[in-house]
Amino acid sequence: MSHLLVIDLPGGNDTDILAAARNLGHKVSFLTADPAHYLAQSEVAHELADAAIIPVPGFELPGVIADLLERHADDPFAAVLCLQDLRIVESAKIAQALGLAHLNPRTATLARDKAAVRRHLEAKGLPQPPCLEADGPEALLAAVAAIGLPALIKPADGFGSQNVFALRHEADLDTLRQLADLVAAGPGHYGLGVAARGKMLVERLIEGQLVGLDTMTARGEHRLLGVNEKLMFAAPSFAMRGGCFIANAGQFAQLEASAFALLDAIGFDHGAAHIEMMLTRDGPVLVEINPRLVGARIARMVSAGLQRSIHADLIALHVEGQLPPPVDRAHYVTNRWLAAPCAGQLTHLDIPDTADEPASFTMMARVGDMVTPPLDNADRLGMAMTWGYERTLAETRAEQLLAETRMVVAPV
Template sequence: MAHLLMIESWVGASGNLLPPLLHSLGHTYTFVTRKPEHYQSAHSTEKHPVVRYADSVLVAETNDSAGLIKLLQPYRFDGVITVCDYYIEIAREVAKAFSLPCPFPDEVKTVRQKHLMRQALDRAGLANPSYRLAHSLPEAEEAAAAIGYPLVLKPVDLASSAFVSLIRNEKELQDGYEALEAFPLNFRDQERDCTYLLEEYMSGEEVSVESVSYYGETAVLGVTDKSVTGTPYFIENGHMFPAKLSDEARTEVTQFVRDALKAVGFDHGIAHTEVKLTAEGPRIVEINPRTAGNYIVELIQRVTCVDLLQAFVELSLGKKPTIATKDDGMASAAVMFLVPPQSGTLARIQGLESLESDEHIVRYKVDNCEGRSIAAPIDNACYLGHVITQDREGSNARLYGEEALKRIILSFENKGAEA
């Protein structure tokens, strides 16, 4: 049995799955957070899993790595872990300070910072979309003129598609830029790098490649599909594993990702690499140095019997994870998210009873949010629920999920601002 240091967490998805997994494996952990109330739902008295399963909860300023390292001197841990993007670099610093294992490579900043990733791909001679960096509105306008509309405006240091916008004209560029300028701190109160990345809009199907690396040895688990909604935003509303691709396309995208991981120095840890399949070939969207969110790890486990979160734990303890897929008779698995179509007060949710009797749904969760004020959907934090579906015969898991959500009807008291 090992004792881990967990530095913050996501509230959803992996943040819910990791704590009970650690418990089931016989491990304990100290959860350190600067804001325990961040993990307490306003609509439930039940403690969040990261708090409920913790051996102890330490309240400390997790945004100050030097202060955190000093505070942790008297404690003893067997490894350091986090599933929250905003604390990956801090977890790496803490692990290094105490000579502890963690599931991230030395060069993790190159992956976390989107512009550094683009520059590393350039140096390796790998294909990139056309892109420019800007630090002011005039620079952004100059970059847009060089790239051409439509384009995508991205902050270089946020996660979960936050403030990533499709820009179709000068007015949208100004609005997107001003929205970012008005957001100097990220969602965890960390000072942002106000460098703006402008990229040509890449047309094509988007997929992600899930991989595990152990000191330079990389195993690819497979390719997951993705659908998005909420234009001009990029809200992920569903995934299926494995993606419906030809063998040729799967081989091409997998090799491209292997080359990209090598280019950015990602030689240790789990990577969730997002790729656009353009007419000119695969292009990297982002490389995430962690397990995939949005319950993709569950989809992979249902199809391959490989638990990526367990592999993540093993890496956190300095162990080489065993990645051996097994055919358990499941052809595909999918997750579809309930995305509100607008803002406003949600008066009623109808159709939930239809989910209970659907043989293709293995589980679902819909928040009890009737009477609540719902914000306009702009990123992945907008979800009101999800369904997990599976198909033993073929690649219909996504279709089953889409059909299930069509039966859920959201009624609003007021029109609000449509997405």
């Protein structure tokens, strides 16, 4: 049994890493600036029942590290695990102070600034789409004018496809001028005690097939686990409607080389990463590098595709420095997200039974919740997932599961 230090949870409610630690017999200490956020959710609180919760109001890092060093001396931690963008820099610095394997603080800091990543890669000889930072409405409008259409606006420290805006037509520019103050303000606060920095990134909008590449790295050695071909909801949404994760059995040599070159360029030395690329006629173009395991329950797709627990693999990576074994046959996992047709209250929900088939249905929303059509990933209600060695069958069944779902939203 190892002692794991887990720092916050992805989405503020995804307990899969805790379940994996429990199933492996590990002891967990859970570090957060906002324990009330987790304990107010009954299912999350249940998963945390056996964990030692370490509250750190304000998350002042010097004091946090001093406290953890004392705890480490009495009951040593074997690994620091953080699957949450908001605390990946702090987790890197904590792991460094404890002498534990983790992504290094310099790269963690770089990866949390999307504009800095673009500049860094350009300087390393890896061409990037034109981009500019903007601080305030006037700077935002000037940056958009300089980049030209089509353009994309997103927070420089954002995540989860939230607060992202696409500008394709002159009419979009008129709307931006009216809403420049609001857009430039960004998300303001991310929750869990973390405020947004307030800087927006304006870059050239790249069209093509969006893919996610999931990797693990052990002391500089990279492994591509698989590729997720993503589908989007209709514009102006930036939420993912679904996708197909394909386990890597050696069929992604070009993408693998591109991903590994990006990781090497930013000095990514240890941990999981989720890299998004746009496949264009001129080749793959980087969208962003996320220095943590893929979120939004998509890690369950990776587990199904690899036919083992990716969270258990992440624990082994940090505790033992061990990379997951390669697979010898491509396995397909399809997901489709349930979304509200209008804004209102979810008053009825009946989802299909998937107990006797290679499929699952995970709900995030509950009857009584206020819901809205999906502008970003946080607005999605639930996920149907299917898997097998035949891609077409998996995709067809995932669509059927959504069609068989009975949902009623009372408009407000």
